[in-house]
Amino acid sequence: xxxxxxxxxxxxxxxxxxxxxxxxxxxxxxxxxxxxxxxxxxxxxxxxxxxxxxxxxxxxxxxxxxxxxxxxxxxxxxxxxxxxxxxxxxxxxxxxxxxxxxxxxxxxxxxxxxxxxxxxxxxxxxxxxxxxxxxxxxxxxxxxxxxxxxxxxxxxxxxxxxxxxxxxxxxxxxxxxxxxxxxxxxxxxxxxxxxxxxxxxxxxxxxxxxxxxxxxxxxxxxxxxxxxxxxxxxxxxxxxxxxxxxxxxxxxxxxxxxxxxxx
Amino acid sequence: xxxxxxxxxxxxxxxxxxxxxxxxxxxxxxxxxxxxxxxxxxxxxxxxxxxxxxxxxxxxxxxxxxxxxxxxxxxxxxxxxxxxxxxxxxxxxxxxxxxxxxxxxxxxxxxxxxxxxxxxxxxxxxxxxxxxxxxxxxxxxxxxxxxxxxxxxxxxxxxxxxxxxxxxxxxxxxxxxxxxxxxxxxxxxxxxxxxxxxxxxxxxxxxxxxxxxxxxxxxxxxxxxxxxxxxxxxxxxxxxxxxxxxxxxxxxxxxxxxxxxxx
Numbered sequence: 001x002x003x004x005x006x007x008x009x010x011x012x013x014x015x016x017x018x019x020x021x022x023x024x025x026x027x028x029x030x031x032x033x034x035x036x037x038x039x040x041x042x043x044x045x046x047x048x049x050x051x052x053x054x055x056x057x058x059x060x061x062x063x064x065x066x067x068x069x070x071x072x073x074x075x076x077x078x079x080x081x082x083x084x085x086x087x088x089x090x091x092x093x094x095x096x097x098x099x100x101x102x103x104x105x106x107x108x109x110x111x112x113x114x115x116x117x118x119x120x121x122x123x124x125x126x127x128x129x130x131x132x133x134x135x136x137x138x139x140x141x142x143x144x145x146x147x148x149x150x151x152x153x154x155x156x157x158x159x160x161x162x163x164x165x166x167x168x169x170x171x172x173x174x175x176x177x178x179x180x181x182x183x184x185x186x187x188x189x190x191x192x193x194x195x196x197x198x199x200x201x202x203x204x205x206x207x208x209x210x211x212x213x214x215x216x217x218x219x220x221x222x223x224x225x226x227x228x229x230x231x232x233x234x235x236x237x238x239x240x241x242x243x244x245x246x247x248x249x250x251x252x253x254x255x256x257x258x259x260x261x262x263x
Numbered sequence: 264x265x266x267x268x269x270x271x272x273x274x275x276x277x278x279x280x281x282x283x284x285x286x287x288x289x290x291x292x293x294x295x296x297x298x299x300x301x302x303x304x305x306x307x308x309x310x311x312x313x314x315x316x317x318x319x320x321x322x323x324x325x326x327x328x329x330x331x332x333x334x335x336x337x338x339x340x341x342x343x344x345x346x347x348x349x350x351x352x353x354x355x356x357x358x359x360x361x362x363x364x365x366x367x368x369x370x371x372x373x374x375x376x377x378x379x380x381x382x383x384x385x386x387x388x389x390x391x392x393x394x395x396x397x398x399x400x401x402x403x404x405x406x407x408x409x410x411x412x413x414x415x416x417x418x419x420x421x422x423x424x425x426x427x428x429x430x431x432x433x434x435x436x437x438x439x440x441x442x443x444x445x446x447x448x449x450x451x452x453x454x455x456x457x458x459x460x461x462x463x464x465x466x467x468x469x470x471x472x473x474x475x476x477x478x479x480x481x482x483x484x485x486x487x488x489x490x491x492x493x494x495x496x497x498x499x500x501x502x503x504x505x506x507x508x509x510x511x512x513x514x515x516x517x518x519x520x521x522x523x524x525x526x
Contacts, residue, residue: 008348015483033356071484072485072493097485097493117465123472129464155464166455169497169511170448174462175469177514178441178482183478183521185433192429199437200474201392201418202380206290206438207470209386211463215446220278220381221439222335222360230335234432249434250513254506258446 006148007031009060011078012069013040015119016094020069021048023127023152032060036074056081065148067113069094078104090144096168099161100135111136111145114164115153118175127152133159133167184244216258223255269411269429270294272323274341275332278382279357283332284311286390286415295323299337301336319344328411330376342369351458353407359431362424363398374399377427380414381438390415396422396430447507448452479521 006028010021013035021030021044035041038054045052053059056078059066063086070078071094082091082105091103092113103110112135119125132149134156136142142158142162149156159167182203186196209218222230231252238245269291273284276298282434284293285308298304301317314331316322322329326349330391333341334496335358345354354366366373375398382388382502395412397419399405405421412419423432428501445466449459472481484495501508 012357071488072490080342095493097496105385108470116461118469118472118481120472120476120481120483122440123475125468131461131464157461163455163457165500166451166457167461168493169500170452170457170459171465171499172497172511173444173451174509175446175465176482176486176518177444177510178466178520179469179473179478179482180486180514180518181436181440181444182473182519183482185436186478188429188436189433192426192428194426194433196433196473196477197289198379198394198420198430199433201394202438203441203470203473205388206442207466209381209383210442210445210459212386213383214459215323215442218383218386219382219439219442219446220383221435223439223443225334227335228432230358233360233428234435237428238433243520245438247440247513247517248435249445250510254447254510255439255443257506258443 002082002261005029006064007060008063008065008067009034010044010067010069011056011059011082012067012094013044014069015069015121016115017067017069017127018044018121019119019127020067020094020152021116024067024142024148025049027151028065028148031063034059046114061086063089065090065092067092067094072098079103082083082106090141092145096171097165099136101161109138109141109144111141112164113145113149114159114167116167116171118179128154131155131157133157133164135159135161135164161223181247184189184247188241188244219255219259221255223252224259226256228258268292269327270323270325270327272297272326273307273330273332274298274319274322274345275357276307276392277332277334278384279378280330280332281307281310281384282382282388282390283330283357283415285379287330287411288312290414291328291411294326297322313357322348322350327352328407329354330357331355335361338365342366345369353404355408359430360394361398364424365446372401372476374404375424375427376408376412377422377430379430379459381442386526391417394418394420396420396427398422398424398427423513444510447510451504451507482522484518486515487521489523 008030009032011034032051033041033045041052090109091107092111100112114133117130134145271293272295276296295314296304296308304315353372355374363375376418377396380393397408425450
């Protein structure tokens with residue numbers, strides 16, 4: 001059964017909003033993009049072929065769905081201004097860590113559409129494989145939201161606001177923090193005339209292994225062996241990079257602690 | 264040109280030694296496995312079909328190559344005992360962070376054979392894709408070593424002891440530390456009834472992205488957006504897990520610092 005195309009307004013033009021707009025536009029009609037920054041709204045609107053605005057007062061009022069995908073800090077100032085827009089429409093935000101109930105004072109039909117993925121504007125992504133976690137109160141809102149999520153992805157799950165927060169924290173560890181470790185390693189290698197590309201096979205194997213062993217079982221390296229002389233050497237070598245040194249020490253200590261024999 | 268099969272003794276029976284023994288045995292003849300622990304030596308020797316020993320005094324003396332792959336801490340006590348074994352043989356260790364020159368007082372022909380990969384005994388690995396970094400002083404030793412490395416892998420590079428140390432530190436960041444972050448995330452999710460498998464698409468995309476954008480360019484998440492309210496919320500939510508909380512704070516601060524506008 002093919003869904004009836006919905007009219008969708010996208011509030012936001014950042015990384016997540018950009019990828020959502022493109023994915024939503026495949027089955028639905030994205031009618032307007034809002035961004036605080038006029039240029040950002042224009043750029044995305046042109047890519048999608050719809051209108052742009054940087055003034056919330058000029059939001060289209062007859063859309064079926066309003067998807068708010070902005071920095072979490074900006075939500076509290078935006079939501080109250082959606083109050084009078086359209087009482088029949090469905091309003092959703094895309095934030096991992098903001099409870100669904102933040103909508104309650106303002107609109108009747110609401111929910112959360114959380115795509116758990118790392119989005120960079122210039123990197124295309126296969127949205128059909130992105131896990132979406134959805135939440136709504138009224139069953140008919142949940143149905144509408146499920147349909148919207150399924151129009152983009154094969155992987156749609158229900159999650160409460162509490163579960164979503166934990167998913168978001170786990171995602172920060174698995175993606176944002178690991179990526180920052182890659183960035184620090186790349187920087188260190190560059191300073192010593194070595195290519196970061198040399199790390200690819202190691203990185204690929206590390207992520208392949210966690211699908212066969214648990215990450216706990218698959219832990220390797222000086223810390224899990226409690227190889228004190230290597231850890232000391234590395235710490236000494238990193239004395240020129242105090243920030244890396246601190247992170248090296250702390251993560252090594254944490255590994256030692258997690259893997260030391262229980263008494 | 265096919266290499267003449269060499270007779271190889273493997274000193275060590277840990278994760279690296281296990282995978283090396285199997286890879287070396289394809290073109291060469293692994294004749295003996297030593298491990299301090301008799302059972303470990305036996306297990307690996309049986310898998311390879313060679314003899315085992317837990318006494319260095321009984322090492323085979325007519326092998327062509329001695330590969331020492333033990334915990335770095337153990338090297339200083341083992342190397343002196345290889346002094347009289349075989350003056351014509353090539354001696355190599357496999358440690359990222361131990362200089363080649365550690366061999367100098369003891370043997371004539373020596374070098375380093377460093378496979379930069381994460382090895383777990385129970386996880387098979389395609390050794391042909393593992394980058395090997397080699398080092399030797401005498402050109403003929405370097406040739407022998409290059410041949411041995413190429414018999415296992417398509418990716419063999421020269422690296423000085425200094426470069427190898429930096430590669431090892433970078434590998435700790437890219438593999439051991441990221442894996443520990445996965446383990447901590449898995450633990451957190453499990454405690455909240457959520458499957459770690461939900462993270463796979465995110466993890467895969469994170470590592471795919473660093474091959475198209477630099478990790479610095481591809482950084483996403485609350486810290487790079489300086490989304491203070493999310494970071495505060497996460498820190499509060501992690502108050503039941505002080506270790507995760509500390510790591511969350513420190514890595515977030517580091518991301519903020521690296522990505523704040525330069526003045």
